């Protein structure tokens with residue numbers, strides 16, 4: 437762990453709401469996003485979330501007298517996306533984090549505090565936009581529990597494909613349909629074939645699902661033809677967001693062989709608006725998943741002692757459901773899934789290294805999905821297809837309704853947080869999406 441004064445759990449902010457227990461954005465977090473004042477035609481620009489406020493990054497850096505790398509990094513926040521900041525690399529991100537932490541701390545000089553008070557906008561008045569321009573999106577498949585649960589549905593005798601423990605499996609996702617939290621999701625239409633039908637038909641998806649994932653935003657890219665070694669892989673990652681990989685299971689089942697998911701996934705992917713930096717996640721690093729003795733060791737290019745010792749991240753992820761019926765009677769959302777990212781089989785560094793191992797160039801802003809995060813427990817499955825055994829069992833909801841898959845009017849809300857004894861608890865905000873009926 438590379439800890440510094442920004443991780444000190446005793447640190448408090450002069451913004452009182454940041455010190456509330458349970459707050460997602462205490463001074464130890466400092467995630468970046470893109471905002472404008474709701475209902476205005478203002479130019480989007482970068483902000484830092486702190487308590488129940490957002491701090492405009494470019495203006496704050498200038499008014500608080502940031503210097504050197506911190507000043508340049510804050511100035512990159514005047515752009516309409518975070519790509520310029522993400523491209524700078526850790527030698528800029530880290531001084532910026534130190535400067536922001538000092539300026540927002542309870543003991544900041546009075547003139548700094550006065551200057552920054554004019555750069556604050558209440559979070560509830562901020563329209564949060566997609567934080568990065570995403571050139572490319574790759575989704576992985578890193579949870580052994582998810583892969584086994586899914587495999588068991590279709591191949592009961594041989595659930596796990598022989599490649600899973602050797603190679604991080606991924607597919608090329610669709611970047612154009614990645615949307616920010618709050619964007620409505622229109623139920624996709626597509627070609628499906630019922631098990632007893634002679635021919636496929638075209639119509640609204642009947643098995644709409646979510647996948648609880650994390651998204652990793654790439655920082656400085658690597659040149660084409662130049663693989664990223666595992667020891668340097670995390671230098672290429674700017675930060676982490678929540679990711680819901682909406683999935684049309686009936687479309688997927690008919691289309692996925694032999695080339696993998698296509699229209700079953702490309703209609704929408706929801707991200708949370710705040711990018712939590714790897715610097716902020718340092719206290720929550722843990723050893724990578726301990727492989728059982730009979731499992732193969734990773735091949736040398738995917739093997740690294742530091743990655744084994746602290747290549748994992750302890751991040752709790754959850755998915756909540758609130759149906760239209762639950763909203764009508766003001767019933768709170770019900771949690772369907774909860775798991776921890778530390779339980780995935782492949783580490784983030786292994787994903788970056790494997791992705792670039794053939795010389796493929798990652799570009800600033802590229803999005804890597806973790807794959808569905810499922811744990812060993814039955815209620816830690818990260819998708820409805822697992823929770824309901826592909827629709828065989830229904831989930832009973834507290835209001836008396838049941839679900840096997842997502843219905844129109846359902847709202848799915850993903851949350852995430854990191855906690856560890858002796859450290860602050862930080863949160864990811866939320867990635868929410870309301871499902872609308874398909875278009876005629």
Ligand code: MN
Nearest residue numbers: 647681807808
């Ligand atoms: Mn996925």
